[in-house]
Amino acid sequence: MQVEKKEFKPTIVAFCCNWCSYAGADLSGTNRLNYPANVKIIRVPCSCRVNPMFVLRAFQRGADGVIICGCHPGDCHYTTGNYYARRRMTLLFSMLDFLGIERDRTRLEWVSAAEGAKFAATMNDFVETVTKLGENKRLEDLRCKKQ
Amino acid sequence: MQEAMIKRAKELLTDGTVNRVLGWQKGGVAYDATPAVFDSAEALEQGFVYDDFTAANLSKYLVKETKNEGKVLVFLKPCDTYSLNQLTKEHRVNRDNVYVIGVGCDGKADVEKLRAQGMDGILGITAEGDNFVVETLYGNKTVAKADVLAERCVVCKSRKLMTYDEILGEDGEVIDSNRFDMVEQLENMTSDQRYAFWQNELSRCIRCNACRNVCPACTCEKCVFDNVNSGVANTAAADSFEEKLFHVIRAFHVAGRCTDCGECSRVCPQGIPLHLLNRKFIKDINELYGEYQAGEDTDSRGPLTNFTYDDCEPSIVHERGVE
Numbered sequence: 001m002q003v004e005k006k007e008f009k010p011t012i013v014a015f016c017c018n019w020c021s022y023a024g025a026d027l028s029g030t031n032r033l034n035y036p037a038n039v040k041i042i043r044v045p046c047s048c049r050v051n052p053m054f055v056l057r058a059f060q061r062g063a064d065g066v067i068i069c070g071c072h073p074g075d076c077h078y079t080t081g082n083y084y085a086r087r088r089m090t091l092l093f094s095m096l097d098f099l100g101i102e103r104d105r106t107r108l109e110w111v112s113a114a115e116g117a118k119f120a121a122t123m124n125d126f127v128e129t130v131t132k133l134g135e136n137k138r139l140e141d142l143r144c145k146k147q
Numbered sequence: 148m149q150e151a152m153i154k155r156a157k158e159l160l161t162d163g164t165v166n167r168v169l170g171w172q173k174g175g176v177a178y179d180a181t182p183a184v185f186d187s188a189e190a191l192e193q194g195f196v197y198d199d200f201t202a203a204n205l206s207k208y209l210v211k212e213t214k215n216e217g218k219v220l221v222f223l224k225p226c227d228t229y230s231l232n233q234l235t236k237e238h239r240v241n242r243d244n245v246y247v248i249g250v251g252c253d254g255k256a257d258v259e260k261l262r263a264q265g266m267d268g269i270l271g272i273t274a275e276g277d278n279f280v281v282e283t284l285y286g287n288k289t290v291a292k293a294d295v296l297a298e299r300c301v302v303c304k305s306r307k308l309m310t311y312d313e314i315l316g317e318d319g320e321v322i323d324s325n326r327f328d329m330v331e332q333l334e335n336m337t338s339d340q341r342y343a344f345w346q347n348e349l350s351r352c353i354r355c356n357a358c359r360n361v362c363p364a365c366t367c368e369k370c371v372f373d374n375v376n377s378g379v380a381n382t383a384a385a386d387s388f389e390e391k392l393f394h395v396i397r398a399f400h401v402a403g404r405c406t407d408c409g410e411c412s413r414v415c416p417q418g419i420p421l422h423l424l425n426r427k428f429i430k431d432i433n434e435l436y437g438e439y440q441a442g443e444d445t446d447s448r449g450p451l452t453n454f455t456y457d458d459c460e461p462s463i464v465h466e467r468g469v470e
């Protein structure tokens with residue numbers, strides 16, 4: 001019997017701040033730049049809206065990688081939100097690493113509204129990295145798996 | 148010490164400085180003293196205890212106590228004074244309503260360590276000099292105090308009282324302890340090994356929430372883990388994901404505020420080393436954002452409510468430790 005081998009396509013959740021990165025994603029779309037369709041964008045008002053619980057929840061509900069995108073330091077619409085986000089996410093990612101979760105599954109990137117190309121490149125690169133890692137097993141919730 | 152404490156408490160009750168005393172009373176078993184409030188000299192004489200097993204950090208009880216009429220007298224060990232400072236800073240405790248007697252400390256005993264030495268059926272414990280004489284169902288046994296010192300006391304960060312109105316006993320010093328050794332050991336393992344380590348530890352959690360309930364940093368009126376709509380409320384974990392979620396979030400919520408008082412690990416009925424999670428955050432904060440000890444003062448900005456323009460990026464995680 002021949003077993004068909006399905007190519008693994010990771011599910012990526014990208015939290016994008018409304019003011020920069022979400023607009024950056026938009027721009028990359030208008031410019032017809034390609035990035036994989038399995039990147040699911042969640043728009044947040046600011047990168048510092050991302051609560052550690054969001055990141056874990058995303059993994060629970062089936063993400064294989066989670067990326068947070070915000071305005072460049074200094075450019076936050078609320079002036080300092082991304083500086084707080086930077087500290088929080090650094091500590092969270094470090095803690096996940098400490099628990100033995102693959103460190104390549106989490107990322108934070110600054111993408112401005114003008115950086116459509118950077119957005120696409122970042123997503124392509126992240127998808128590639130996570131594809132290499134394979135399915136998220138260590139932070140999965142079996143109850144949330146599709147049969 | 149117990150006598151001196153009762154004497155002083157009575158004086159402060161009599162002269163009206165305070166109208167009640169927060170201390171410990173004997174629990175059901177010899178090694179299980181529980182926090183209690185005393186409002187008269189008689190009550191103190193009958194019930195107040197202080198010994199090597201009065202380990203509970205009383206500072207969290209002040210959140211409620213200071214909302215009542217009048218001043219309350221509290222006895223705090225050095226580590227508890229850090230917690231009180233932190234609670235004062237967060238406006239959870241009104242320091243003006245508390246009279247603190249700082250009690251010099253040379254460590255508390257851990258009954259689990261007695262058990263580990265094969266002492267079952269413990270009926271009574273008497274301190275004699277540097278030893279405990281343990282009365283058990285199977286006869287009396289003697290053990291050196293130093294051998295049954297609680298983990299948090301072995302690696303105690305400071306025996307210096309941070310806030311007090313008066314002192315009983317000897318104030319100590321900040322200690323250059325090696326409390327981060329185990330965290331470092333874990334950091335130097337491979338991520339597979341770390342994963343296996345934590346699976347083993349966290350899978351024992353029964354979600355009794357004792358670690359949260361006892362924690363002086365966990366004083367939220369409404370805790371995320373009480374929100375029934377959150378899907379993580381007060382149930383034993385149905386999936387190993389939930390264990391990780393609970394522990395990461397609990398530790399994260401106290402990051403930058405946890406004084407490393409060690410209460411969470413002390414009360415965990417499953418012996419889960421929660422202090423390693425807290426200390427990982429403390430260690431990271433120290434290394435990435437500069438040395439910070441929560442509870443050292445009452446006015447500095449905590450590391451997570453602060454930033455500098457040139458903080459490191461989260462990618463630093465890739466450059467540290469072992470993959």
Ligand code: SF4
Pocket residue numbers: 359364365366367369370371372396397400401
């Ligand atoms: S776990 Fe979090 S929400 Fe719950 S009491 Fe502690 S700090 Fe508050």
Ligand code: SF4
Pocket residue numbers: 358361362363364365401404405406407408409410411412425
């Ligand atoms: S997390 Fe544990 S060590 Fe830290 S303050 Fe709370 S009880 Fe104390």
Ligand code: SF4
Pocket residue numbers: 351352353354355356357358359414415416417418419421
């Ligand atoms: S005290 Fe221990 S068993 Fe109870 S919820 Fe906390 S870690 Fe789990």
Ligand code: FES
Pocket residue numbers: 017018019020021045046047048070071075076077078079081082
């Ligand atoms: S608004 Fe974009 S990071 Fe704050």
